[in-house]
Amino acid sequence: MIELVVQGAVLTGLVIAAVLIIHFRDLLSAAVAFGIFSFLLSLEFYILQAPDVAIAEAGIGAGLTTAIFVMAIRGTQRMEEVEE
Amino acid sequence: MNMSKIVREAANLLFPFILVFGFYIVLHGHLTPGGGFQGGAVIATGFVLLFVAYSYPQITERIGVGALHNTETLGLLLFIVTALIALGFGVTFFTNWMLDIGPILNNPVAFGPNPGDLNTAGVIPVMNIAVGIEVLGALSVIVLYMMSGTKETI
Numbered sequence: 001m002i003e004l005v006v007q008g009a010v011l012t013g014l015v016i017a018a019v020l021i022i023h024f025r026d027l028l029s030a031a032v033a034f035g036i037f038s039f040l041l042s043l044e045f046y047i048l049q050a051p052d053v054a055i056a057e058a059g060i061g062a063g064l065t066t067a068i069f070v071m072a073i074r075g076t077q078r079m080e081e082v083e084e
Numbered sequence: 085m086n087m088s089k090i091v092r093e094a095a096n097l098l099f100p101f102i103l104v105f106g107f108y109i110v111l112h113g114h115l116t117p118g119g120g121f122q123g124g125a126v127i128a129t130g131f132v133l134l135f136v137a138y139s140y141p142q143i144t145e146r147i148g149v150g151a152l153h154n155t156e157t158l159g160l161l162l163f164i165v166t167a168l169i170a171l172g173f174g175v176t177f178f179t180n181w182m183l184d185i186g187p188i189l190n191n192p193v194a195f196g197p198n199p200g201d202l203n204t205a206g207v208i209p210v211m212n213i214a215v216g217i218e219v220l221g222a223l224s225v226i227v228l229y230m231m232s233g234t235k236e237t238i
Contacts, residue, residue, distance in 0.1 A: 051117035052119075052122065055122040055126070059122060059129050063129030064132055067129075067132040068227060068230060075234030
């Protein structure tokens with residue numbers, strides 16, 4: 001029962017983080033939301049008893065990919081342009 | 085362009101702890117979840133944290149691109165040489181040749197639930213360390229080369 005509650009909370013957090021990534025116009029906020037999404041995904045892998053995949057996801061998804069996005073934003077511009 | 089002083093100090097503070105955790109995952113690869121690739125990715129995350137906090141010229145005077153290249157090459161060489169030594173003993177490629185000679189990494193594995201012994205599994209920890217070194221160099225070099233191409237407008 002407790003596992004079901006934790007899993008439901010993590011999956012709800014995943015959906016909320018994914019919606020926030022699309023919603024943000026500030027690209028740095030979107031990158032941080034992507035990091036949170038990746039962290040929750042690694043937590044979900046751990047709950048589903050795949051700790052190997054969880055470590056790889058936490059290292060590459062939450063660490064390296066977010067850093068690459070931050071570097072790309074530093075090289076271009078921070079705000080997304082709105083198309084009318 | 086640097087990040088703020090808070091980000092730089094936090095990166096400096098966190099870097100050794102991330103390094104220790106990554107090497108723990110690599111060294112315990114044959115006992116606990118994780119292994120060469122996962123540990124190498126965690127260590128590379130620590131390096132990339134420094135890359136994000138500092139500008140490209142400051143990074144290249146502390147950590148050379150050539151040193152990371154050599155790290156990657158060293159890991160690949162260690163991996164393939166360990167596999168090739170098995171041919172010298174008259175057995176096939178990638179055979180666990182360390183189990184037959186010497187006391188190093190050669191304890192018998194205990195039966196049932198046990199706390200785990202690092203000194204087991206023959207050639208597997210050596211391969212894990214080789215893969216860890218290789219992944220650490222490769223992922224850091226990828227991010228460093230991407231960083232060298234950006235103009236840093238913000």
